[in-house]
Amino acid sequence: MTGMITLAGVAKAFGSKQVLQGLDLNIEQGQSVVVIGGSGSGKSVMLKSILGLLTPDSGTIHVDGTQTVGLSRRDRAHIDANIGMLFQNGALFDSLPVWRNVAFRGLQDNTLDMQAARDIAVTSLSQVGLGPELLDVFPAALSGGMQKRVGLARAIASKPDIIFFDEPTTGLDPIMTDVINHLIRDCVRELGATTLTITHDMTSVRAIADKTALLYQGRIIWQGTTDELELSDDPFLNQFINGLAHGPIEVEGQTVEATVTGGA
């Protein structure tokens, strides 16, 4: 296994619904990979499988050289300590002020005292363009965009080697989308982290991806660099990035007759 994150033949079903069907993906160290795909294509299940929140039915997942499928939380603690995660809606803890959210990991594993935790929170918030006046504010008082930024600050606070972004720009206005995309790119560049982003926002793809992979019906059906993405004549990819209703991709709940043809 060569990559920082490697998935091989990962399959996962919920009842009779086969969500992942032998997914293969390799992410090199320091690479920013974006997985795109429609709703229900299995992006979140893939991410949760890597994070150990779901256990795949078959296949292997290597993170930083360790096979993680089937590992208990305790056995994968050294891997988790090196991972940052930005959830779709921030997933900030409502009951804690911003500074406790940002420095949560350090406070829980007792590597930070209160003052050090506040200092880390100030530093991380400044990295995402937020000031120290937010330290004692509770998440409910923040806008969606600010919650995302605080979530990003939390994801990078422990300077992890691997960061995951789950639809980081969903629900944001175009300006805030651009702000978040730039923050992700700058933070990742500064940390030198390996990142995996799942999204269906093509603006994000063009802003942050070194490599893009298209997930469809539980498999990666196309992958390449951002330049290759623009030049590809893959019918599935073209339908997705151009947002066409007609093409080979089946829209949820109905089958759209293929109208786009071409080679992969």
Add this chain to the structure above:
Amino acid sequence: MQAIATIGRFFLGFFSQTGLLTLFIVQAVKALVTPPVYARLIGQQIMRIGYYSLPVVALTSFFTGGALAIQIYYGGNQFNSEAIVSSIVALGITRELGPVLGGLMVAGRVSAAIAAEIGTMRVTEQIDALTTLSTDPFKYLVAPRVIAATLCMPVLALVADIIGVMGGFVVGTQSFGFNAAIYVQQTVNFLQPDDVISGLIKAAVFGFIIAIMGCYHGYHSKGGAQGVGRATTNAVVASSILILAANYLMTSLLFSA
């Protein structure tokens, strides 16, 4: 065939839920007895579960004690009333009504709140976030609530005992003209330590049930706001039924010997 399939689905669902609940309780108990212990969170939960439940438990027991005194007075044909009313009110409140009614009131207030809070955390991915931040949700969310509820319920039951007996005393002396000193003397003479202790043991078990049911239904909630609402309802219904069933079992065990 349809009827058999329905019965089969019911039993499969029942055994599946029982298995899930058993695993949840095992994980919760494991989290209770292994470090880290979140003292700050336990303190917060003691305030929320114990302190803020005091008014509702006190009012419930006061009116129950008063109503019990009225029933016994008129039901007992008013003969030797001071002795009968005081002793039966004391016995009924300490052994049964204090812990059970207190438990049911706390179940309505606390079990629902726990299920709603943890359920919301589940559907907004906060529980997933805890896990990715190397924090065990059972130790961080479940254990503090279970510890706090199990510790607080006996204290609340004791408060319910005192105020419930006081309710009977107020009704007895103000409405029926009982002699206050004799009423108190009769209560003290009749009441045994075991009567109070058995009620406190029951209350501790009820506290455990209330917190576990709230956490379990919240933890397994899904489907957005509707799912959280369903989890809240299920938590209150399940904890109330289990409190009554556990009360019957413990009464059989404690008093049949």
